[in-house]
Amino acid sequence: MNTSPHATSQVLARHDDLFSQQHLVVAGQLADNYPLNLLEQVASLQVCCSHFGHHQYFAKQANGKLSSQFSAAPSLAINSNALLLFMPKAKQEAAYLFACILPQLEVGAEIFVVGENRGGVKSCEKLLAEFGIKVKKIDSARRCGLYFGVLNQAAPQFDASQWQNSFEVALPNASLKVKSLPGVFNHGKLDEGSQMLLEHLPTLHGSVLDFGCGAGIIGASQALLHNVDISLLDVSAYAIASSKATLQENQLTGTVIASDGLSEVKQRFDFIVSNPPFHAGIDTQYETTERFLAQAKQHLNANGELWLVANSFLQYEALIKQHFSRFESVLDNKKFKILRCCV
The missing domain is CATH 3.40.50.150 (Vaccinia Virus protein VP39)
Structure with a gap:
């Protein structure tokens, strides 16, 4: 697992209190171990890893607030009320993750998406609009964008077979x-x-x-x-x-x-x-x-x-x-x- 801060993590580091006391879910194209920096402020942290090596890294961390799972369709705690998605390279993977994770979040959950401009992070606007979520860019630095929105209505149930x-x-x-x-x-x-x-x-x-x-x-x-x-x-x-x-x-x-x-x-x-x-x-x-x-x-x-x-x-x-x-x-x-x- 890379421990050197990626550009996306450097953007997030400019916002120390984004996830205070949240039951936070982290998913997507993780580039480093930045989620560990959030343990002091969150109520709980669930890291959804699609990369087996990343899962091994987070699973070894000794912290009662932290859980990690390696799954194509992660199952979340019922009190999950915030999502931080690191935008994947493939737009269809991002759409899949939103479809899988959003139905498991509480209504009113805060949604954050961060990614590189060249990686198409802006496409999160259209992807989240399909769930009735209006997002806005709240920061832009290091050729990256950070977007924010709120889940104001329950998302449709996820059916993996459709994907x-x-x-x-x-x-x-x-x-x-x-x-x-x-x-x-x-x-x-x-x-x-x-x-x-x-x-x-x-x-x-x-x-x-x-x-x-x-x-x-x-x-x-x-x-x-x-x-x-x-x-x-x-x-x-x-x-x-x-x-x-x-x-x-x-x-x-x-x-x-x-x-x-x-x-x-x-x-x-x-x-x-x-x-x-x-x-x-x-x-x-x-x-x-x-x-x-x-x-x-x-x-x-x-x-x-x-x-x-x-x-x-x-x-x-x-x-x-x-x-x-x-x-x-x-x-x-x-x-x-x-x-x-x-x-």
């Missing part, structure tokens, strides 16, 4: 039915990189880990096509829920793992397949994938292989050379490349 997108991925002699929630990478469709990886994977066998699984497309497709034991791993609560739904929809069995990197993985695999992430919100971030590449060999059996797809501009080869005895570029079309790494 689940369904689509199919064509496979050789089969079709995979995919379930996807807002907040999942490339929500609602198969991305070009994963499509390319699926087309060039060999016939897998044994145990397979899909790292950064998203809606579970790569791993589930291998279970549908081959006799393999699959594990699907992601840091996102939306991805975990989506992957479970994808497996269920296709009557497949597999293990779904919530993990920040490979921290929760205790076994070795014959294959690891991945379209690894390189974004954190609206920022480019390579740390997760670099850590994954450094640790992946420890989770492969003898003669195990790592297959990954990456944007061509990402220079992972030097790091791979440090940890794998050999690797090859299976394909590079100048937009994406597929790398095969051997123990």
Whole structure:
């Protein structure tokens, strides 16, 4: 968890008494540990984490006022009367969070939204207007905006099934039915990189880990096509829920793992397949994938292989050379490349 104040937190820090004695809910695209600064002023603090690593961080804090949950659809205390939402990169994820959280707040609850201008924080005005909430900007600094409104009427009950997108991925002699929630990478469709990886994977066998699984497309497709034991791993609560739904929809069995990197993985695999992430919100971030590449060999059996797809501009080869005895570029079309790494 980042402990250096993000620009959004610096804006909030200009308002010391916004949440005095509130039963506050914090959700959205958390960029640092700012919510801990609020413990002295709030009556209680519920942090709703969609990032497993963030949940682990807040869950370890010893404070009776603080609770943390890792869930795609958090359940709140009945006395919750204020919301602080850090605006997510994806507008549809923000809409989903409002739909999920607002019905659980008391009428009269105060709503605060903070985010970067380039991240589209202004769109909260239209999103909250759908719930009859009129918001106004109460601060603007560090290229960020802070918005405020009041929930004057009860919000409609949340139905998660209405937010689940369904689509199919064509496979050789089969079709995979995919379930996807807002907040999942490339929500609602198969991305070009994963499509390319699926087309060039060999016939897998044994145990397979899909790292950064998203809606579970790569791993589930291998279970549908081959006799393999699959594990699907992601840091996102939306991805975990989506992957479970994808497996269920296709009557497949597999293990779904919530993990920040490979921290929760205790076994070795014959294959690891991945379209690894390189974004954190609206920022480019390579740390997760670099850590994954450094640790992946420890989770492969003898003669195990790592297959990954990456944007061509990402220079992972030097790091791979440090940890794998050999690797090859299976394909590079100048937009994406597929790398095969051997123990």
